[in-house]
Amino acid sequence: MSIIEDTKQLVQGAVMAGMSKAIALAPDRWIPGGTPDPLISHRHGHIGRPTTRIDGPLKVAGAAPFAAEFPMEGMVYAALANSTIAKGRIVELDTRTAEEAPGVIAVMTHRNAPRLSPPPAFMSSPKAAGGDSLPVMQDASIHWNGEPVAVVIAQTQEQANHARSLVRVTYEAEPAITSLGAAKARGSRTAMFMGQPLHDEVGDADAALAASAVNVDASYSTPRHNHNAIELHGVTVAWQDGVLRIHDASQLVAHEAWTLAQMFGIDEDKVVVTSPFVGGGFGGKCLWQHQVLAAAASRMVGRPVRLVLSREDVYRLVGGRSNTEQRVALGADPDGRIKAIIHEGVTPKTAFNAMPEPFILPTRSAYASETIKLDVQAVELDMLSNTFMRAPGESVGTFALESALDELAHKLDMDPIELRIRNEPEKDPTNGLPFSSRHIVEAWRAGAERFGWSARKPASGTVRDGEWLVGMGCATATYPYYRMPGGAARITLTREGHATVDIAAHEMGMGTATTHTMVAAERLGLPLEAVTFNYGDSTLPGVVLAGGSQQTASIGASVIAAHRALVKELLKLAGNDSPLAGLKPDEVGGTDCGLCKLDDPALYESYASILGRAQRVSVCVEASPSAPMEIMHWSMHSHGAMFCEVRVHAVTGEVRVSRFLGSFDCGRILNPKTAGSQFRGGIIMGLGLALMEETRFDERSGRIVNPSLSEYHVPVHMDVPEIDVIWTDIPDPHAPMGARGIGEIGITGTAAAVANAVFNATGKRVRDLPITLDKLM
Amino acid sequence: MIPFTYARATDVADAVRRGGAEAARYLGGGTNLVDLMRETIERPDILVDVTGLSHAITERDDGGLLIGAATSNTALAEHRAVRTRYPALSRAIVAGASAQIRNMATVGGNLLQRTRCAYFYDEAGAHCNKRHPGDGCDAMDGFNRMHAILGASPSCVSVHPSDMCVALAMLDAQVHLEAPASTRRLPLTELHRLPGDRPDVETHLAPGELITAIELPAASLAVRSTYRKVRDRASYAFALVSVAAALEVEEGRVKEVRIALGGVAHKPWRAWTAEAALLGQPATEASFAAAAQAELAAARPLKDNGFKIELARRTMVAVLGELAGEAV
Numbered sequence A: 001m002s003i004i005e006d007t008k009q010l011v012q013g014a015v016m017a018g019m020s021k022a023i024a025l026a027p028d029r030w031i032p033g034g035t036p037d038p039l040i041s042h043r044h045g046h047i048g049r050p051t052t053r054i055d056g057p058l059k060v061a062g063a064a065p066f067a068a069e070f071p072m073e074g075m076v077y078a079a080l081a082n083s084t085i086a087k088g089r090i091v092e093l094d095t096r097t098a099e100e101a102p103g104v105i106a107v108m109t110h111r112n113a114p115r116l117s118p119p120p121a122f123m124s125s126p127k128a129a130g131g132d133s134l135p136v137m138q139d140a141s142i143h144w145n146g147e148p149v150a151v152v153i154a155q156t157q158e159q160a161n162h163a164r165s166l167v168r169v170t171y172e173a174e175p176a177i178t179s180l181g182a183a184k185a186r187g188s189r190t191a192m193f194m195g196q197p198l199h200d201e202v203g204d205a206d207a208a209l210a211a212s213a214v215n216v217d218a219s220y221s222t223p224r225h226n227h228n229a230i231e232l233h234g235v236t237v238a239w240q241d242g243v244l245r246i247h248d249a250s251q252l253v254a255h256e257a258w259t260l261a262q263m264f265g266i267d268e269d270k271v272v273v274t275s276p277f278v279g280g281g282f283g284g285k286c287l288w289q290h291q292v293l294a295a296a297a298s299r300m301v302g303r304p305v306r307l308v309l310s311r312e313d314v315y316r317l318v319g320g321r322s323n324t325e326q327r328v329a330l331g332a333d334p335d336g337r338i339k340a341i342i343h344e345g346v347t348p349k350t351a352f353n354a355m356p357e358p359f360i361l362p363t364r365s366a367y368a369s370e371t372i373k374l375d376v377q378a379v380e381l382d383m384l385s386n387t388f389m390r391a392p393g394e395s396v397g398t399f400a401l402e403s404a405l406d407e408l409a410h411k412l413d414m415d416p417i418e419l420r421i422r423n424e425p426e427k428d429p430t431n432g433l434p435f436s437s438r439h440i441v442e443a444w445r446a447g448a449e450r451f452g453w454s455a456r457k458p459a460s461g462t463v464r465d466g467e468w469l470v471g472m473g474c475a476t477a478t479y480p481y482y483r484m485p486g487g488a489a490r491i492t493l494t495r496e497g498h499a500t501v502d503i504a505a506h507e508m509g510m511g512t513a514t515t516h517t518m519v520a521a522e523r524l525g526l527p528l529e530a531v532t533f534n535y536g537d538s539t540l541p542g543v544v545l546a547g548g549s550q551q552t553a554s555i556g557a558s559v560i561a562a563h564r565a566l567v568k569e570l571l572k573l574a575g576n577d578s579p580l581a582g583l584k585p586d587e588v589g590g591t592d593c594g595l596c597k598l599d600d601p602a603l604y605e606s607y608a609s610i611l612g613r614a615q616r617v618s619v620c621v622e623a624s625p626s627a628p629m630e631i632m633h634w635s636m637h638s639h640g641a642m643f644c645e646v647r648v649h650a651v652t653g654e655v656r657v658s659r660f661l662g663s664f665d666c667g668r669i670l671n672p673k674t675a676g677s678q679f680r681g682g683i684i685m686g687l688g689l690a691l692m693e694e695t696r697f698d699e700r701s702g703r704i705v706n707p708s709l710s711e712y713h714v715p716v717h718m719d720v721p722e723i724d725v726i727w728t729d730i731p732d733p734h735a736p737m738g739a740r741g742i743g744e745i746g747i748t749g750t751a752a753a754v755a756n757a758v759f760n761a762t763g764k765r766v767r768d769l770p771i772t773l774d775k776l777m
Numbered sequence B: 001m002i003p004f005t006y007a008r009a010t011d012v013a014d015a016v017r018r019g020g021a022e023a024a025r026y027l028g029g030g031t032n033l034v035d036l037m038r039e040t041i042e043r044p045d046i047l048v049d050v051t052g053l054s055h056a057i058t059e060r061d062d063g064g065l066l067i068g069a070a071t072s073n074t075a076l077a078e079h080r081a082v083r084t085r086y087p088a089l090s091r092a093i094v095a096g097a098s099a100q101i102r103n104m105a106t107v108g109g110n111l112l113q114r115t116r117c118a119y120f121y122d123e124a125g126a127h128c129n130k131r132h133p134g135d136g137c138d139a140m141d142g143f144n145r146m147h148a149i150l151g152a153s154p155s156c157v158s159v160h161p162s163d164m165c166v167a168l169a170m171l172d173a174q175v176h177l178e179a180p181a182s183t184r185r186l187p188l189t190e191l192h193r194l195p196g197d198r199p200d201v202e203t204h205l206a207p208g209e210l211i212t213a214i215e216l217p218a219a220s221l222a223v224r225s226t227y228r229k230v231r232d233r234a235s236y237a238f239a240l241v242s243v244a245a246a247l248e249v250e251e252g253r254v255k256e257v258r259i260a261l262g263g264v265a266h267k268p269w270r271a272w273t274a275e276a277a278l279l280g281q282p283a284t285e286a287s288f289a290a291a292a293q294a295e296l297a298a299a300r301p302l303k304d305n306g307f308k309i310e311l312a313r314r315t316m317v318a319v320l321g322e323l324a325g326e327a328v
């Protein structure tokens, strides 16, 4: 990020800060969510009923079309050649042999690629989607080891792959900063995240720490991680009558369409991005160079192009999670009341993106403390731009924070759960806002009971089963409620009582389509079969990001807005002859294929009757929700209590997680079936974070040396025990449907729960992830 | 992948005739060779598919077993005689790779699979003496957690990744070889080379020589053999260290012992020194520890893999202790 952009962010930040003060002080009823969503009081409808995913049969049959499977007339295939230096210039680019290879149609390089504007980087404007702001194949300069330098387009994938190996490139390398040490030596700056500095101070934490009766002060580190969704990134692209059509695996179709339009210098409505199914996103299925290169190649050869990244390409083109070095210091009085919290550290990014890994986020609202100091310093490396990866910030931040809590409990000789409960804050400790809904203590109690926490031996290294040492650990999980601006939805209701909901949202396997069919059906008072939920298409209303665990809130708020408009329209059509005559939209809700007065359901008229009388076949409305001011008015967070039992081999140090329980407080759970999978999936990813995931980034060359699932370890079945998940199911009165996000929280707290269990088993404190056996020998 | 021609060998004579051609390679299950061809690290012109040759497992008159080189890893691990008489071999095989890969992989291919050194795999972006002699070795000062502690050279510090070979080395297996003008056998322990200054030459095979079978000698000792593999996740990971061992104890003393280590060297490592140190000694933890120590006296750590020395020592002691416990 350049100084200018930083300043821009600062100004935005100042405006935001001023605004948020006003919003914080405004009366509740002015704020979205000030009046609870009426759906919260529906107790026996679709919501909360375990519902099987509607796309299940399609996927089991292999009939769900993914991005790389769309057939196109006359399609050709692309393969990429990547740079092998981190910084410098291409001085020679010999594509002749590749061009002459069988089946090759063209080789695109910076010399002949269509001229493109650089991508607007994510967060630089509302619809910007670029992973960074670097030009894509426009000149001879190289910015990271692995940057695409040529695209081979051929009749078959095999021909393209072969010809790629024939492209010869000579570079002139320039000195590159590829080691964290060198980057730190060059200096760091306070990191900016979403327009605000990652820096908070409440009181004088250093002084309070020094004055505390008991304290811990430790350094933790987490390595780089890469995205490894099961579906490789792939696109099928065509230019049809001046319209760029992209079948993509995307978690931001509308952002992507706008951004590509900027790059290609065409109108936004001349780009159509569809993405009906995504085989795993986690923050990685955004806009990277491959979509741009495929579109450029397709324009160049005048044919539809398919580009599917190899697993190695994914590591070279799609950013991952940056490494972190964190310090957590906690001061407490002898009975465990926390007096000082310091959480600070360093993380690398690039000069071209705005994404420092924000590891202090979970600490902002975690525990009551009179003094708090939080700070993230960013340094810049010559590497592929890092990005969002499931719970950016919280995933690795909770590892440090919640390990430190365990260290403090040990030092105080106190039960770690009791320590956490004792420091439960009454209001948000950094911004002073009231919590919208916080029932973490209930989650702790219920989890402890079910897990059998009371059987834990506080002294470490005392439980043994043959060659295995056994231990238990716990940690708090947390993830904020977000809702981003830009949502919009369209509802079309027919006289026969069928509703279609259209919104440019995404199904990445979480169960979005199923859950929102349920929610819309409930809101409209229709059976599930009477609702069609359309999504995954940039031409639909709304600019919705499937990220930040906010898609459900964003869709929910958009559908609430559209539904309100629909009710208004229906009341108008119903007129004075209806039993509903004279009622205001807010007094009316959907039930039994019609509308009724919320507090007097006897006042009712069916949709068929209303539309019939008005001689209408259907009614169609579109609306946007108001800006997400609720997040500046309340402190809104999901929480969880994580429990882990591990077995550590006394001879070899091998760690096996033998039991895991997550007890969550995430507001109302809309579909227990898909929610359970989200929680479990997050926890499994957390086990990988704890025990094995690590990108090996060679600091000499800036090159990732383990770009494969054979060498980059994620958990296999045998690494995953049975995972138990429970939840409070207490609706958040200020969130749409009473539901906060659930997609990312499972990965948070998990690594600390594992590390704390390892300590209980062995007496060894591992502060550097992953916890590999050599650290326990 | 570079274009190539493909032929399926009808018998051993046909295979060696075709395999003698320059830049010809034998193809087993292809789980290693085809991967390396995709990376353009292997660039054969001709592939001679030898999966149609013998995959019989036959009893020999002397009580040993003869295993055709085309036998799948799965079939070998599941074979009744192997499971009961050579349990270490069965365990070693199922500790490797995944079920799908073991179904495809052949015995011959497993013996000659190449190292998993990450720099070896990065044709475009890394220096590697094994790929290009004289090019340098990026692993030496790079990521070398998985690399060798024994028998390495300044040219190459990679390890042989096979689990099966470790058990075979311990079991005194013999490799049957065939070339147009010769038929011979080689002890498995003499099949692979240490890297020296030619890490690109990995075995003592002559160019074009075909592995036709593996022979397991009869050995009562083998019945009580075992295999233990230590790795970074519960399954589907290469060994950090593995130990194959067999032990016979008489009146509290070691009568016979065989030990081999995996994950530590450029070849499956037969622990001759430890074996010699143990013969006739009391079958106690102290003797096992002393023997392990003796074997590992020559071990040299690299930047990231020093823990392997201690891990190998501990695992050897634990495995021998387990076998001694069973022996009483």
Ligand SMILES: Cc1cc2nc3c(=O)[nH]c(=O)nc-3n(C[C@H](O)[C@H](O)[C@H](O)COP(=O)(O)OP(=O)(O)OC[C@H]3O[C@@H](n4cnc5c(N)ncnc54)[C@H](O)[C@@H]3O)c2cc1C
Binding pocket: A710, B025, B026, B027, B028, B029, B030, B031, B032, B033, B034, B050, B069, B073, B095, B096, B097, B098, B101, B104, B105, B106, B107, B108, B109, B110, B111, B112, B113, B114, B161, B162, B163, B164, B209, B210, B211, B212, B236, B237, B238, B239
């Ligand atoms: C992801 C992954 C994980 C793995 N994990 C493990 C593990 O944990 N432990 C482990 O031990 N292995 C592991 N493996 C390696 C696996 O065991 C080997 O790939 C397999 O054994 C090779 O057998 P193949 O028949 O497929 O050989 P091929 O790939 O067909 O051939 C390998 C080599 O042997 C040569 N060859 C084949 N047959 C003969 C013959 N009859 N005579 C002479 N030369 C011949 C070929 O020319 C080639 O050079 C893993 C592999 C993968 C891909």
Ligand code: SF4
Binding pocket: B115, B117, B118, B119, B120, B127, B128, B129, B130, B131, B136, B137, B138, B139, B140, B155, B156, B157, B158, B199
């Ligand atoms: S250790 Fe051997 S295989 Fe690995 S890079 Fe060095 S020379 Fe190549």
